[in-house]
Amino acid sequence: xxxxxxxxxxxTPAVHAYSFACQMAKEAQGEVFVMHAFELPFxxxxxxxxxxxxxxxxxxxxxxxxxxxxxxxxxxxxxxxxENQHFEALHGSITGxxxxxxxxxxxDLVVMGTTGASGLSEVLIGSNTEKVVRFSPVPVLSxxxxxxASDIKNIVLANSLELNQRKFVEKVKDLQAFFGAKLHILxxxxxxxxxxxxxxxxxxxxxxxxYTLENYTLNIRNAPFEExxxxxxxxxxxxxxxxxxxxxxxxLAHLVSGSLAEDIVNHIDCPIWTCTLRD
Numbered sequence: 118x119x120x121x122x123x124x125x126x127x128x129t130p131a132v133h134a135y136s137f138a139c140q141m142a143k144e145a146q147g148e149v150f151v152m153h154a155f156e157l158p159f160x161x162x163x164x165x166x167x168x169x170x171x172x173x174x175x176x177x178x179x180x181x182x183x184x185x186x187x188x189x190x191x192x193x194x195x196x197x198x199x200e201n202q203h204f205e206a207l208h209g210s211i212t213g214x215x216x217x218x219x220x221x222x223x224x225d226l227v228v229m230g231t232t233g234a235s236g237l238s239e240v241l242i243g244s245n246t247e248k249v250v251r252f253s254p255v256p257v258l259s260x261x262x263x264x265x266a267s268d269i270k271n272i273v274l275a276n277s278l279e280l281n282q283r284k285f286v287e288k289v290k291d292l293q294a295f296f297g298a299k300l301h302i303l304x305x306x307x308x309x310x311x312x313x314x315x316x317x318x319x320x321x322x323x324x325x326x327x328y329t330l331e332n333y334t335l336n337i338r339n340a341p342f343e344e345x346x347x348x349x350x351x352x353x354x355x356x357x358x359x360x361x362x363x364x365x366x367x368x369l370a371h372l373v374s375g376s377l378a379e380d381i382v383n384h385i386d387c388p389i390w391t392c393t394l395r396d
Contacts, residue, residue: 118295119147122224124215124249126153127187130230132195133262137388138228139199140266145295148201150222153184154214155206181206212248219255227257250363250391256288260388264357269296269388273356275303275347277310278320285362286328288392292360293332300333301354305346307339344381351385360390 121138125131135151142149157177184206192202207214218224231246250257274289276282293300302325304317312320314337321335340346351359361381381389 118145118225118291120150120222120225121147122150122152122215122218122222122227124154124211124227124229124245125151125188125191127184127191128230130232130262132191132230133264134228134230134260135191136195136198137258137260137264137266139196139202141226141228141295142199142201144266147199147225148203149196149199150218150224151188151202151204152214152218153188153204153206154209154211155180155184156210157208177208211245212252215249216252216254219253224255226255227253229257229259231259231261254393256292256390256392258388258390261386264388266296269357270298271301271354271356272296272298272358272360272390273301273303273347273351273354274360275305275343275350276324276362278304278324280324280327282362282394283328285392285394286330289360290328290330292390296358298332298357300330301336301356302330302333303336303338303347303350305338305340305343305350307343307346308341310343344384347381348385351387356387358388358390359385360392362394363391364394 118141121142123131123135123138125135135149138149141147157173157180185204188204196202205218207218209217215227219227227249229246229249246257246259250259272293289300292298302321304321306312306314306317317337318335321337324330325333325335336350338346338350340349347359347361350356359381
């Protein structure tokens with residue numbers, strides 16, 4: 118986790134995500150890349166056919182200058198922990214800009230603030246975080262205010278326990294080692310995935326043996342739906358972080374199957390670390 122990307126609109130959740138990333142970067146002796154993405158409307162000039170151009174270059178420069186000023190203030194206030202920091206203001210869609218930065222900067226982790234909103238607010242505010250969780254090729258850490266990196270001592274790994282997740286589980290082990298945390302491996306016995314308890318217990322034991330996990334507990338909980346069971350377990354155990362896989366489905370596959378990790382991002386208080394199962 119040497120290179121950490123923080124998408125930032127300078128809201129309170131984003132500033133807290135930045136502070137958390139700086140704490141992690143200090144521990145890892147890494148770098149923090151802060152980006153502020155914004156979109157402007159396009160105008161068309163008939164003289165030049167249908168090629169669009171930004172209608173107000175002064176407005177563009179004004180937004181960039183204001184973003185740089187806000188970053189300097191933010192760094193002075195809460196970002197002193199990390200020495201190696203970079204800032205960039207980018208004109209473009211938020212999700213597209215984040216994915217471009219991941220590729221260009223060889224990012225290891227994205228840290229994003231979320232509001233835990235509901236209803237229409239969730240659609241407007243949470244959608245960017247959920248899109249990044251779905252499409253990011255690297256792990257994404259989504260968090261609300263009130264959490265410090267030094268607080269992470271207990272991580273819940275909610276998983277379906279297949280034995281074809283080598284790269285994902287190796288990243289989970291790196292996460293556990295970074296924080297020096299205990300791993301609480303959780304299988305939700307839902308209506309869709311119901312198994313006799315003895316069989317579920319054997320799956321858990323095979324899972325930890327297959328991936329040579331250490332410093333863990335094994336947990337089985339019954340719930341009608343996985344999301345409900347995970348949220349209840351995290352709340353009851355007062356977990357410091359939840360780790361989950363996402364399938365990174367696109368198009369029709371996403372509409373039909375959905376993604377539990379994406380759905381749960383805005384519905385839980387503790388930081389949520391998600392990582393794609395795709396190689």
